[in-house]
Amino acid sequence: MNDPLYSPPFGQADLTNCERELIHLAGSIQPHGVLLVVRDDDFRVLQASLNAEQWLGVAHAAVVDAPLSALGGDLADRLAGLRAALTPEELAPFHCTTGHGGLLRQFEGMAHRGQSGTLIVELETAGPAAEDAAAQALLATAVRRFSEAMSIDALADTAVQSIRELTHYDRVMVYRFDADGHGEIVAEARDDRLDTLLGHRYPATDIPQRARDLYLRNRVRVLVDARYLPVAVEPRLLPHTGEELDMSMCHLRSMSPLHIQYLRNMGVTATLVVSLVREGRLWGLIACHHYAPRRIHYAQRAAVDVLAEVMSTRIAAIENYVRTQVDLLVRRMELRLIEATSTEGDWRAALMRNARTLLQPMEASGVALLHDGELLTAGEVPSTGAVRALAGWAAGEMKQMLFSCVSVERANPALAGLTPVVCGVLAIDLSTRGRNLLMWFRREQRAKLTWAGDPAKPMVDNDPLTLSPRRSFEAWSEIVRGTAAPWSRADLALARAIGASLRDVIMQTQAVRLLIAQHQLERFRAAVDESPEPLLVADGDGRILFPSPALAGILPVGSPQPGSFDELATLFDDTDAVREVLSSLRDGRVSWRGEWRMRAAGGLALGVRADVVPGPGGAVLGCILMFTDLTDAKRTEAARRHLEQSLTLTGQADARRTTRDAPGLPDEVMGAILANASVAAMELTDTTASIPVATLIEELEASATRAAAVYARLREFSRPL
Incomplete structure (x- = not known):
């Protein structure tokens, strides 16, 4: 059938449509x-x-x-x-x-x-009781080792060693997905007789999308013997409804014949695959291979499931730590630019003066700033006309104020002549309209990629009905030209953070200019209009000269824009306290930071940054007030409290079970699981990343709770009858 939307029944797919095979209806x-x-x-x-x-x-x-x-x-x-x-x-x-x-x-x-x-x-x-006990004994040590890992590589290495010791498979690997869905083996523990697969890459097509979706639901999948003969479930349809049986969560469910052939081509007989889930997406897999039939019992499967959940929480903490370092770098840059603005009147020269601070973190060869029609560059960059052409193209390709590309010549053949100098581009929008951009460039990287076999899946005799998953899994190298090193998630997070910081600096600079040069008001008003942050500018008498359009979004429904500090104060719960702060801004010439809450029911909590702009002779020229919605911060605080309460209750419940099962002996595994979650929570800090920290904490709590529940079921399962 040629219909591109056709989903072939289980066992009837070929390599042209295997991503739509109904593998959950195996029967x-x-x-x-x-x-x-x-x-x-x-x-x-x-x-x-x-x-x-x-x-x-x-x-x-x-x-x-x-x-x-x-x-x-x-x-x-x-x-x-x-x-x-x-x-x-x-x-x-x-x-x-x-x-x-x-x-x-x-x-x-x-x-x-x-x-x-x-x-x-x-x-x-049923499995032997000794096997259950051995699995539990290894868990506590493994969880502690996971908690001590300070990098993804170290964590992955620890995971494969621990899981191979626990399960005794011939080969255990951590397989990580990139942004395009391709996978790479980043850690491996194996029998010495086997050749290594470390560093081998696998194309995204090796794991169909429907299989990836099932990996999110059913976290542990086992194949005992790739040579097995499937056993049908009869009757095929549910008698009372006529439905096919949905076997998505069935541990014994048959695997797709294409997947079985794929494993046979690799020489693999038995597998255990466990999902690594991060922020609701499939981050990677723990893949165990054996070259003879191998069956593991529930105790070992559950132990590996626990370790995968603990590993996921540790990945969250490590990746968040990297984001924290990004924030520190950006804050230092912002302070330098603000100082330059006050002393030199221009932040742009200060930004480009020490180009190493922009180039090095991004591993970029060149950087360009296009702002208000002016172009400043550093490092290796093409001609001015070429940079402007790149900027115009990047501005048109922006999504969520960011654009990245690893091969300019492939994405825009008209710019192919730039490849010797510019191959990869990462651009951030500083104005929301594509007029002001900061762009990083990378040179061509002639990379040698090692794939596990030719990523093109050959047909047998050109017959699509006898398509065979790649027959050879010997290392197959590909020389990639015309491409720069990929922009990583960390690169994109850093670019977003720098963009957010520069937008703040730009807005502050423009606001000061509004006060110093009234005759330029209209020119700079358009720039401040673009600010996504609510702010207002007032003169030295407390008259509000300019409220940003975004300010209306935080005011109670039906409230008019305030025209003075007195009107502004009436919008908040503690009107007198707000008036006192505003008065001190005018009279005491003291800037202020704090929190105010709107008067309306369920009023918004706002972070307030109020700065005094000094004028000639010590007078107050005016004030700038910037407001930040603290909803996410409050949610993060509540999430942290809830997590600690949840961990405490889980610990107390386990203590009661431990007292019942083994009086006086604390459960080492459960303690390690809860300690790992607590440490991970402490390492989660607010960042400028797209995922709110509250969501990360809630995900961490869910993962830790599930790990504790799986372990509790394992321990209950292993109690003598």
């Missing part, structure tokens, strides 16, 4: 366990895998449409005990037995809530 399982779908209201079996007799001792025909209790043992009772807590998004583990024909069978099970009033039960042979 079959791997044979190392048995799957049952039961009706929630009466526990009657609606569907079962065809290997039921092998595992349960009951013919498939006798299982379907029979009550779950007919299988004997305590399976039905254990499921009834879990029933109220089951959700569609988490697998609940349990021990159980079946006893048909007088033969007692021991299982470890997983259950979750399915569609249309169903419960999905998966059973496997």
Whole structure:
């Protein structure tokens, strides 16, 4: 079928449409366990895998449409005990037995809530208790080591070593995605007999989008033997609705034949893949490979799941620390520019005078500032006309006040002649209209990229029906020309931070000029109009000469723009205190920083920056007031309190469980998990990044809570029956 929107059924995709294959509707399982779908209201079996007799001792025909209790043992009772807590998004583990024909069978099970009033039960042979204990013993040490890692590379190295020690797979890798979805192996622990894959890259097409979506939902995926024969779930459709069974969360779900062929091409027989999720997106994967069949039990899978969650929180803390360093750099630059403005009357020369502070953090070869029609450059840059042509093109490509490109000649062939000097461009808008830009340039980087096989997936005999995932995974090198080094997330964050700071400096400079030179008011008014920050300018008598348009956005609905300090004060809760501050600005010539709250119901909390502009002879020429919405700051403060309360309650609950299970012995793993979350929270600080810190803290709390819950289930699961 040639319809580009066609989603092929499971097992019928080829490499031209595999990203749309309905892999969650597999209709079959791997044979190392048995799957049952039961009706929630009466526990009657609606569907079962065809290997039921092998595992349960009951013919498939006798299982379907029979009550779950007919299988004997305590399976039905254990499921009834879990029933109220089951959700569609988490697998609940349990021990159980079946006893048909007088033969007692021991299982470890997983259950979750399915569609249309169903419960999905998966059973496997129970693992040895010693294995459960060993997994828990390694967890505390691994979590502590994760907390001590100060870089992503160190964290990834620690992760692969710890997880290989825990699971004993032949190879354990951390696989990180870039902005284009391509993956790179950034850490590896392996059997000495194997060749390394460290540094190998894999094209984004190796992991279809639908698979990436499932990795976000079902964080742990296991393949026991790539040579397995799938076991069908029958009947194929749910009898009471006629729906295909959604197996998104099923641990035993069959894998796509294309994925199986891909692994066979690599020589891989068994895999364990665990998701690393950051800010709601797939940051990377922990991928474990084995070159013989290998099955791991729930205890080990849960332990790796815990470590992946802890690793995600540590990644958040490390990346936020980098953003904090960016903020420090930008604040120093801002102070230097403000000082230059007051002493020299112009911040632009000061910005470009010490170009190293702009070039070095970006690893750029050149930089250009286009402001109010004037052009200033430093480092290696093309001609003035070429820079202006680049600026005009970049301004038209801006998205959210930023534009980046690693290959000018590919993105705009008309500018291909600039490649010897300018290959990559990163530009920020300083005016929201593309008239004022700061641009960084990078030279061409002739890079040698090592791919795990040719990234082009060849056909077999040019027949799309027999497309084969890349047959060779030997290192395949590609020399990339006409391209600069990619702009990293850190580069983009730094550019945004510098842009925000320069916009603030520009606005302050323009506001001062409005007071000093009234006759230039109209010229500079347009620039201040563009400020996204609410501000107002008043004269020495407290008359408001100019409120920025953004000020109206923070005023109570229906309130007119204030015309004087007295009118301004009436808009806030503590009117007298506000009047006192405004009076001190006029009379005491003292600048002020603080917080005011609007009078309206649910009034906005505002950070206030009030600066006095001195005039000749010690008089006050006027004042500039800038307002900042503190909603995010308040939310961050509340999120921190909630996190600490949540960690305390989790710790108290675990202490009660520990007292019950092992009086006097604190649980080392749970303590390490909570300590890791607390340390990560302390390292999260406000930045100019696009993700609010409150969101990061809430994500950290959710991740830590989930890690604690998974570990609590693991410990409960491992208690002697």
